[in-house]
Amino acid sequence: MAALTIDPMEQPRMYQQTLLQDGLCDLLENDKFVDCVLKISDKEFPCHRLVLAASSPFFKAMFLSDLEESKKREIVLRDVNPDVMGMILRYLYTSDISLTEQNVQDIFMVANMYQIPSIFSVCVSYLQEKLVLGNCLAIFRLGLLLDCPRLTLTAREFICERYQLVVRDQDFLQLGPSELALIITSDALNVEREEQVFESLMDWVGHDEKSRVKDLSELLHCVRFRLIPVDYFKEKVERHKYVRFNQDLVKELDLVKDAHRGCFPKPRRLSRDEAKGGEGNEDDDEEGYLPGILNNNPRFGMFEMDLILMVSNTGTVAYDPVGNECFIASESTEIPKNHCSLVTEQNQIFIVGGLLYNDEDKDEPFKSYFLQFDPVSSEWLGMPSQPNPRCLFGLTEAENSIFVVGGKELKEGEHALNSVMIYDRQKCMRRVCCYNPTKFEWKDLAPLKTARSLFGVTVHNDQIFVATGVTDSGLTSSVEVYDIATNKWSEFTEFPQERSSLNLISIGGSMYAIGGFARVPTETSEVPIPKEMTDIWRYDESDKSWNGILREICHAEGATILPVRLNTLRLTKL
Numbered sequence: 001m002a003a004l005t006i007d008p009m010e011q012p013r014m015y016q017q018t019l020l021q022d023g024l025c026d027l028l029e030n031d032k033f034v035d036c037v038l039k040i041s042d043k044e045f046p047c048h049r050l051v052l053a054a055s056s057p058f059f060k061a062m063f064l065s066d067l068e069e070s071k072k073r074e075i076v077l078r079d080v081n082p083d084v085m086g087m088i089l090r091y092l093y094t095s096d097i098s099l100t101e102q103n104v105q106d107i108f109m110v111a112n113m114y115q116i117p118s119i120f121s122v123c124v125s126y127l128q129e130k131l132v133l134g135n136c137l138a139i140f141r142l143g144l145l146l147d148c149p150r151l152t153l154t155a156r157e158f159i160c161e162r163y164q165l166v167v168r169d170q171d172f173l174q175l176g177p178s179e180l181a182l183i184i185t186s187d188a189l190n191v192e193r194e195e196q197v198f199e200s201l202m203d204w205v206g207h208d209e210k211s212r213v214k215d216l217s218e219l220l221h222c223v224r225f226r227l228i229p230v231d232y233f234k235e236k237v238e239r240h241k242y243v244r245f246n247q248d249l250v251k252e253l254d255l256v257k258d259a260h261r262g263c264f265p266k267p268r269r270l271s272r273d274e275a276k277g278g279e280g281n282e283d284d285d286e287e288g289y290l291p292g293i294l295n296n297n298p299r300f301g302m303f304e305m306d307l308i309l310m311v312s313n314t315g316t317v318a319y320d321p322v323g324n325e326c327f328i329a330s331e332s333t334e335i336p337k338n339h340c341s342l343v344t345e346q347n348q349i350f351i352v353g354g355l356l357y358n359d360e361d362k363d364e365p366f367k368s369y370f371l372q373f374d375p376v377s378s379e380w381l382g383m384p385s386q387p388n389p390r391c392l393f394g395l396t397e398a399e400n401s402i403f404v405v406g407g408k409e410l411k412e413g414e415h416a417l418n419s420v421m422i423y424d425r426q427k428c429m430r431r432v433c434c435y436n437p438t439k440f441e442w443k444d445l446a447p448l449k450t451a452r453s454l455f456g457v458t459v460h461n462d463q464i465f466v467a468t469g470v471t472d473s474g475l476t477s478s479v480e481v482y483d484i485a486t487n488k489w490s491e492f493t494e495f496p497q498e499r500s501s502l503n504l505i506s507i508g509g510s511m512y513a514i515g516g517f518a519r520v521p522t523e524t525s526e527v528p529i530p531k532e533m534t535d536i537w538r539y540d541e542s543d544k545s546w547n548g549i550l551r552e553i554c555h556a557e558g559a560t561i562l563p564v565r566l567n568t569l570r571l572t573k574l
Contacts, residue, residue, distance in 0.1 A: 024051060025093045037074045038089070040082040044074075045089055055092050058115040084110050088119055099126045105142065112146045124151045131158045137171040141179060160188040160300070161376065167200040173207040177215040180204060184222040185292075190301035190567075194227035197299075198237060205242055217248055221292035225256040227302070233260075252293055259294055303569045306508040308536070311341050311351060312559035316373070316380075317574070318566055319553060321512060321538060326553060327571035330378045336369045340395040341560035342402065349373035349564060351380065352395055352404060375566055446487050450478050456504030460511045465492065467513060468499040475500055475519065493544050499533065503561035513537040513546065514561050532557050 027033055031046065038045040052059035063070050077085065084106045091097040097119070099107065104126055111119035127139050128151065136158045143152030159166050160183065166172055175183075183189075184197055191197055201219055205212045225233060233256065243249045255265065267290055307318040309329060316330040336354025343349050351371040370383040386404065395404055448466065455469030464482040468475070475498035480489050495502070495513060502516035514536050519528035534556035537546045554574070 021093065021095060024048070028093055035073065038085065039074050039076045040080050040085055043082040043086070045082075045086060047089060051092055055118065056114055056116045058113075080110055080113075081106055088116065091119060091122075092116075097122065099123065101130065104130075108142070108146065112148075120148075124148060127151060128154045131155060133162060133165055133169070136162075136166065137169065137175065140183075141175075144179065144182075156183060156186065157188060159183055160186050161190050163190050163200075163301075164196065167203070172200075173204055175204070177212070177219060181219060181222050184219075187297055187299060189299040191299050192301050192304050194224050194299070195229075195232055195236070198223050198225075198228065202240060202242065209242075213242055213246070216242060216246070217252065220249065220252055223293070224295045224297065224299070225253070226259055226294060226296035227298065230260055255291060255293055264290060264294065300569060301567065303567050304565050305568055307564055307566050307568075308505065308507060308512060308514065309343075309349065309562040309564045309566070310514075310553065310556045310559035311335060311339075311562070312555055312557060313337055313356075314557070315555040317553060317555040317559075318564070318568075318571060319536065319550070320568070321510065321536070321549065322508065324549065326574040327568060328574060329375075329566065329571055330373065330380060332380050335371075335380065337558060339369065339560065341562055342395050342397060343562045343564050344397045344402070347565050349562060350383075350402060351560075352402075353386070375570055378570065446482070446489055449480055449489050449491065450476060452476060454500040456502035456513060456516070458504040458506045458511065460506035465504060465511065467492075467504050468495050468502045468516065470500045474498075493539070493546065496537070496546050496548075505561060505563045507563035510541075511539040513539070515556055515559070 028047065033048060034046045036047060036049050036052070038047060049059075049063050053063050054060075062075075069075050084103065087097055087103070087107060088110060097107075099122070104123055107119065108123040108127075110116075111123060127142075131139060131154070136155055140152060140155035140159060143149075143155055163183075180201075184201065189197065201216075201223060205216060225237065228237065238244060238250075238253060243253065258264070305320055305322075307320055307327070310317045310319070313333055313335040315328065315333065316335070318327045318329045319325075320327070334356065335351065336356040339351045339354030341349070341351050349372065351369065351373075354369055356369060370385050371380040372383050373379075374381050395402070397403070450471060452466070452469035452471050456465075456467040458465055462484065464484065465479065466482070467479040468477055470476070477495045477498040479492040479495055481492045482489050497518050499516040499518045503514040505512050505514070515533050517530050518533055520531045521528050534552050534554075535548060536550040536553065538549050539545075540547050
């Protein structure tokens with residue numbers, strides 16, 4: 001591992017800091033120039049006034065004041081754990097401290113009490129790194145308690161990002177009104193529907209109805225009712241038991257009803273001085289604003305969209321078929337070739353298998369890859385690898401698990417066989433099977449009209465579509481649709497070009513065909529040659545035709561295609 005480089009301009013300062021700290025530690029250990037003792041309960045901590053004053057405005061003010069403690073050698077500290085103060089003093093002399101989940105809050109509180117900013121910052125950094133679902137609300141409240149904006153904002157960002165999970169925690173129901181308001185007023189709230197904010201607020205009120213109903217008049221202003229469908233507003237909001245009998249709340253919601261009809265109150269204006277808490281004249285006005293209950297700024301999570309994700313070893317690209325826009329989802333090229341990909345019902349995106357060649361050993365590729373896409377960091381995260389490398393397998397999801405089905409196991413020293421076998425391709429390629437998980441049995445369904453392989457398949461409008469592929473006579477452009485209820489295949493609108501390996505997906509109520517391989521003529525050859533296509537087509541239900549919507553998209557060659565939901569605010573537009 002290469003050593004970290006140090007800025008030459010920083011070296012003199014670092015040398016002096018190290019020398020000074022080592023010198024002070026040596027003086028303390030040898031009881032030299034010690035001029036004060038901190039007495040806590042039955043423990044005593046010898047130290048130097050200069051070190052305490054330089055590290056803490058609290059002690060600096062004490063030693064420079066006319067207080068009795070400024071002249072005493074022994075200073076008594078109360079309401080402090082001696083072990084905690086011992087760790088803090090050790091840090092001041094050595095820069096060494098062992099923070100744990102058990103002691104960090106106590107150390108943080110003492111550092112705040114005695115104004116020791118270095119310890120305070122170390123604790124904040126530690127808590128930021130340890131943020132998880134189980135402690136984010138506690139850390140958020142601690143940041144507010146200690147008036148630490150850095151920690152409060154970091155914890156709030158974490159909570160907003162995972163709001164739909166956080167609201168399930170019992171700690172959410174223990175928040176105070178002002179704490180809850182700081183969260184649900186945020187534009188960064190990761191919710192796709194404003195109804196989720198309203199419902200979580202009502203759950204919070206219901207946890208302690210008697211004392212919390214009175215807070216609704218202010219907290220309702222944190223909900224953006226103009227983002228809520230009118231029908232939901234009439235049925236669920238206006239008729240809610242906490243709202244319909246409270247005339248003050250009904251009056252507030254009347255503003256929303258007026259806004260639905262296009263009638264808004266006259267914006268209130270604040271003078272510049274008034275906005276700063278002072279007095280001013282009416283001629284110098286700030287821009288007017290509407291009541292908070294009429295706020296209609298979309299939340300962060302409302303930019304979640306149905307996208308077509310293309311994953312390849314040159315990058316990961318997302319395409320918005322509605323807005324006809326392309327985005328870079330990830331620039332990582334550490335993606336194995338010939339992988340399988342999967343998007344789960346929870347919108348988790350995985351890559352399994354494939355081959356990734358190491359520059360240092362190009363003859364031996366990695367074969368056991370298992371990666372998950374993190375939409376927050378736009379990175380592919382390594383997951384536990386497959387126990388046995390394999391290829392040519394199937395990948396699917398069921399019962400909250402991912403299944404790798406069949407395939408060929410890659411074994412060291414495996415040799416190609418010289419035997420020749422023949423199989424009835426026609427029967428194989430026409431066969432369609434269905435597994436019934438309640439009866440634990442497979443059964444054959446109606447066969448395809450045209451036997452094929454290397455085709456595109458998807459479920460759209462509760463029907464199974466099969467498009468293009470390879471038949472015994474070559475490429476085909478034919479498309480078939482299977483009706484599950486009648487167990488029958490029927491012909492469907494042909495694709496405009498004969499292709500193999502076409503990607504067929506259903507997303508946002510439309511069906512798309514992407515890429516694949518076609519035989520196209522070239523200037524140098526009369527015989528068409530295979531070419532990988534990177535275009536996108538959409539099926540038009542009204543005129544029953546396939547329409548090209550994008551001629552070419554970068555990073556699509558060799559990509560697997562997935563229908564996903566991603567937040568476009570996290571992505572970089574191409």
